[in-house]
Amino acid sequence: MSEENWIEVGSTDSIEEEDLIRFDHQDKTFCVYKLTDGFYATDGICTHEAVHLEDGLVMDDEIECPMHQGIFNIKSGEALSPPACEDLQTYPVKVDNDKIFIKID
Amino acid sequence: MKNNIIILGGGQAGVYAAREIRQNDSKSNIKILGEENLLPYERPPLSKDFLLDKKKEEDLYFYSSDVLKNENIEFENISINKVDFENKKLFAKNDNVYSYDSLLISTGSENKKLTLDNNLKNDIYYLRNLEEAKKIKEIVSNKNKITIIGGGFIGLEIASSLSQLQKKVIVIEIGNQLMGRIIPKQIADLVQNTHIEHGNEIILNKQIEKITKINGHYEILLNDNSLIETDFIIAGIGSTPTVKLFENTNLRLDNGIVTNQFCETSIKDVYAAGDVSNFYHPFYERNMRLESYQHAQNHGICAGKNIAGVKTEYTSIPWMWSDQFNLNLQLTGICDEYDEIIERGNDINNGVIYFFLKNNKIRGACGVGIIGKVGRDIRITSKLTEKDNIVDKQILTDQNLKLNKLIQK
Ligand SMILES: Cc1cc2nc3c(=O)[nH]c(=O)nc-3n(C[C@H](O)[C@H](O)[C@H](O)COP(=O)(O)OP(=O)(O)OC[C@H]3O[C@@H](n4cnc5c(N)ncnc54)[C@H](O)[C@@H]3O)c2cc1C
Ligand code: FES
Numbered sequence: 001m002s003e004e005n006w007i008e009v010g011s012t013d014s015i016e017e018e019d020l021i022r023f024d025h026q027d028k029t030f031c032v033y034k035l036t037d038g039f040y041a042t043d044g045i046c047t048h049e050a051v052h053l054e055d056g057l058v059m060d061d062e063i064e065c066p067m068h069q070g071i072f073n074i075k076s077g078e079a080l081s082p083p084a085c086e087d088l089q090t091y092p093v094k095v096d097n098d099k100i101f102i103k104i105d
Numbered sequence: 106m107k108n109n110i111i112i113l114g115g116g117q118a119g120v121y122a123a124r125e126i127r128q129n130d131s132k133s134n135i136k137i138l139g140e141e142n143l144l145p146y147e148r149p150p151l152s153k154d155f156l157l158d159k160k161k162e163e164d165l166y167f168y169s170s171d172v173l174k175n176e177n178i179e180f181e182n183i184s185i186n187k188v189d190f191e192n193k194k195l196f197a198k199n200d201n202v203y204s205y206d207s208l209l210i211s212t213g214s215e216n217k218k219l220t221l222d223n224n225l226k227n228d229i230y231y232l233r234n235l236e237e238a239k240k241i242k243e244i245v246s247n248k249n250k251i252t253i254i255g256g257g258f259i260g261l262e263i264a265s266s267l268s269q270l271q272k273k274v275i276v277i278e279i280g281n282q283l284m285g286r287i288i289p290k291q292i293a294d295l296v297q298n299t300h301i302e303h304g305n306e307i308i309l310n311k312q313i314e315k316i317t318k319i320n321g322h323y324e325i326l327l328n329d330n331s332l333i334e335t336d337f338i339i340a341g342i343g344s345t346p347t348v349k350l351f352e353n354t355n356l357r358l359d360n361g362i363v364t365n366q367f368c369e370t371s372i373k374d375v376y377a378a379g380d381v382s383n384f385y386h387p388f389y390e391r392n393m394r395l396e397s398y399q400h401a402q403n404h405g406i407c408a409g410k411n412i413a414g415v416k417t418e419y420t421s422i423p424w425m426w427s428d429q430f431n432l433n434l435q436l437t438g439i440c441d442e443y444d445e446i447i448e449r450g451n452d453i454n455n456g457v458i459y460f461f462l463k464n465n466k467i468r469g470a471c472g473v474g475i476i477g478k479v480g481r482d483i484r485i486t487s488k489l490t491e492k493d494n495i496v497d498k499q500i501l502t503d504q505n506l507k508l509n510k511l512i513q514k
Contacts, residue, residue: 066480
């Protein structure tokens with residue numbers, strides 16, 4: 001695992017618990033979540049239509065799209081409720097010195 | 106004991122019910138009878154992404170035939186034209202007879218038709234199913250000026266799509282605002298402005314006196330004597346539950362099939378769900394009929410549970426959306442029973458929401474914003490409605506304060 005794949009997102013206190021922040025890197029948008037048991041990351045755009053999930057609602061381990069209430073599991077990316085039917089890409093996250101990093105290949 | 110379960114109407118509510126029954130009952134025969142020669146599919150894209158060619162037919166199906174086959178759910182393409190509730194039988198046009206032990210009616214709703222005194226019936230188009238969407242898509246490709254009669258959700262969504270296809274669109278609405286009285290006038294006006302900014306013409310407060318066909322074009326005469334020339338006419342003037350089949354039976358009808366909170370109708374072993382049902386909502390303590398994606402799904406699932414013997418009350422707080430241009434409008438709860446209205450935000454870029462309160466508790470809300478901007482707050486509002494607590498109005502009005510604070514309280 002090469003070091004440069006880990007991209008710094010921000011400090012751990014930049015996200016409230018049970019919430020998310022949007023993180024843009026190069027041409028891509030990600031969402032980084034703080035759940036009760038740690039940090040997670042997914043693609044930032046819904047797989048149903050091109051809508052930013054940053055405006056969605058985090059409930060337990062799930063993110064609900066603000067447009068049509070498609071629901072995804074944040075940890076696995078699985079599409080749980082229609083109209084979303086395609087899974088969401090997830091990314092590894094690590095915390096180092098109170099900073100959050102995500103690994104995007 | 107093995108049961109014969111028949112689902113009459115192969116749409117969204119029907120297919121969700123079928124799968125839910127199978128989850129709870131591995132033995133019964135489950136058969137969906139649908140008059141469209143298509144597996145159950147999503148209708149919302151018909152007026153939006155399907156017209157815009159962003160979604161294809163194959164993207165619309167809820168489940169593949171393999172999924173249904175694996176769960177041993179049969180789908181038969183047939184139109185039922187007679188029912189005998191006493192002997193538990195359904196009759197098809199081709200003389201096929203179907204016997205059931207339990208029946209779910211999920212026949213949906215159908216478009217109201219314009220009454221015209223001349224013979225232009227086949228010249229006016231309506232949008233309810235995939236076949237009609239395909240026809241409209243094909244015909245508009247070589248038309249320029251298109252008139253939509255009716256400024257409701259579906260009419261406006263078509264107007265938005267056709268405008269994006271570079272058509273000149275005119276919308277004629279009989280009322281004094283778009284989308285009917287249920288939508289706050291301020292929100293209707295914001296949506297109207299967006300249509301106008303994109304070049305659509307919106308005519309309010311006008312009735313159609315006459316439509317005349319001249320050389321393949323149409324002249325629409327309005328009640329103020331103005332004349333509109335157009336190449337193509339689509340009407341979206343509302344819908345009615347599909348209940349004709351039951352009119353001379355003892356099934357209780359009143360704006361659809363009357364059901365209780367368990368999706369049960371007035372006849373034993375007969376259930377109804379989705380657009381066709383006028384159901385009792387225990388939270389609001391009244392009956393209502395909804396035409397919405399989320400409701401068709403959840404109501405279908407609830408009916409499925411009850412048919413399979415898992416007694417379940419339907420308590421889902423209503424929710425629906427409409428997408429027009431880059432706007433997303435959402436409605437939750439009910440917006441016609443209130444003693445106070447509270448406004449949150451005034452800029453469409455950040456979202457505008459109107460909350461409807463009764464005795465200081467939220468009953469419903471309607472919001473509109475640029476893509477996705479009101480979704481989270483509307484979703485939280487559904488939860489707050491369900492909680493039925495007295496709410497802090499300061500938090501509702503101030504967009505800088507997060508609504509989920511009210512849930513945590
Ligand atoms: C163009 C359009 C856009 C929409 N957009 C939105 C939206 O943006 N957001 C939203 O929340 N909702 C939207 N809706 C509403 C939503 O799609 C419906 O509420 C939902 O489809 C209702 O599901 P249903 O199963 O009750 O009925 P339907 O999906 O209509 O299914 C009923 C089926 O029963 C069949 N049937 C009827 N009679 C018989 C018979 N005698 N024999 C055999 N079969 C029969 C019909 O042909 C039909 O296939 C839209 C609807 C339309 C038409
Ligand atoms: S855009 Fe996310 S569910 Fe439709």
